[in-house]
Amino acid sequence: MSQFQRFQHGYTDCGREDRDGGIVAIFPEQTAVSKLPESPNYTWRCILPDEGYTVSPAMVSSHPIPEAEKPGDGLIGAKLEQTDSGIFIAWLTPNGSANASGEISVGDQVLFIKPSSGAQDVSTANLSITQVTWLLRGEPDTDVQLTVKRSDDENPRRVTLTRSSMSSNDLQASMAFEETRKQEAAAEARRSLVIRNNSGQFMSPYTSDRVTAEWVNKALNANIGATAGSAAGAVAGAYAANKALESVPFGSLLGGMVGSSVGKRVGRSTAIESIGGWDYLRSTSDMSFRTLADMAQYLKAEYGSAPNFGDVVKATSQVYPEFSAAFAAAR
Known part of the structure; x- marks a missing residue:
């Protein structure tokens, strides 16, 4: 019987360690299990369905243990x-x-x-x-x-x-x-998760002294990604930030790239060019990551409460379009 089936039939899972370091497992009826306050003196730890299936210290009336066995x-x-x-x-x-x-x-x-x-x-x-x-x-x-x-x-x-x-x-x-x-x-x-130099594949938008990297500041000052939310927005924001590209032909064509990989590539390339190129981005970074998932997890935990964090995420997503999905999935 699986754990789910035990729960369905009114049973639950409990365990404790024995004196040899092993785990003793029992499957009592849920009605025989009573939650105890957190204490060093509990006998069992049980999965309690009434507590959201959390593991808690508990007393199990149907499985008493001799004093010598605890x-x-x-x-x-x-x-x-x-x-x-x-x-x-x-x-x-x-x-x-x-x-x-x-x-x-x-x-x-x-x-x-x-x-x-x-x-x-x-x-x-x-x-x-x-x-x-x-x-x-x-x-x-x-x-x-x-x-x-x-x-x-x-x-x-x-x-x-x-x-x-x-x-x-x-x-x-x-x-x-x-x-x-x-x-x-x-x-x-x-x-x-952090590589303490710029040798990784993905550059951190924050430096080791916990301030935004110069390439991020440049992107924010240029308002790159202000219309983020679509590939067209990324392209439009990046072009608007680049004075050298103030007059962009085929604007309607770019607008039609929403959601396309072509639009994302154009937006990314333009965003990178507008802040000085890859060499500048890498030279102003002293932390990097192996994967975007690593970067998203680290940034969300370390800087998630920073006042301008949302803007930093937007700017980073223009350079790394897949970062948005990684950030959304990060815990």
Whole structure:
């Protein structure tokens, strides 16, 4: 049965991670699933049809889990990240025991975890984030010992922390941190779209210091594309901007090129000539892109709220007629 068929028959999809880092999937009746407030103590994450088919923390009454099969509610107040070099502290909650100890810092590498006084040290070298989380969590008011190492210190040190429940303030701070991290990751992904010189196929209308490129300013001053919206408009706007072409014969013929590839090519060529040609366009650009889709995605996210952004898009579309479609499709 497909996911859609399950929804149609009154079921939904839920999942959780186990102590080995795997995913446990179940398909309970929708009536057995109750949405929970965002919390570090949830058991399942389920697709909730009543919430627009979003994935949310939930309780599933028809699939109870023994306490031994889920991590404890006691936390040390730290976010972790995993790199090729190991497990590291990414963030500390303001009121968590890790921050309160004064012995744990962002950037520390977690080498070993001793989950209880009678347990053995467990190396994190071959563990996933989920497995490390299971070791760190436990019942509130119990101790866990970490062996951590700072990048500027060759000697690892042992730190004993007491687990505690997360306060509502720390939960809000944690959610804000995750949102910030998500935004930073998205920004980094956008930055990877940019070529930091003019060697790409498509020149950016903005420079690296976040102002419009000279070729765009020239186009805007000349009012290129003021009648944008059709191939005829592009051609007419470009010709109007070029003083050398003030008197254009066959104007009615150009007007008949609406929507044609010929009209677009003529409009593009004229627009480029009117701002100084390709050499000028390229020489006044210090950023470029491999594809118009990359450029549209980057510009919309980085400059979409700029006061003159609409005019910049119009001017860019005269040089790259296909940019309008790429921009409309960009998210």
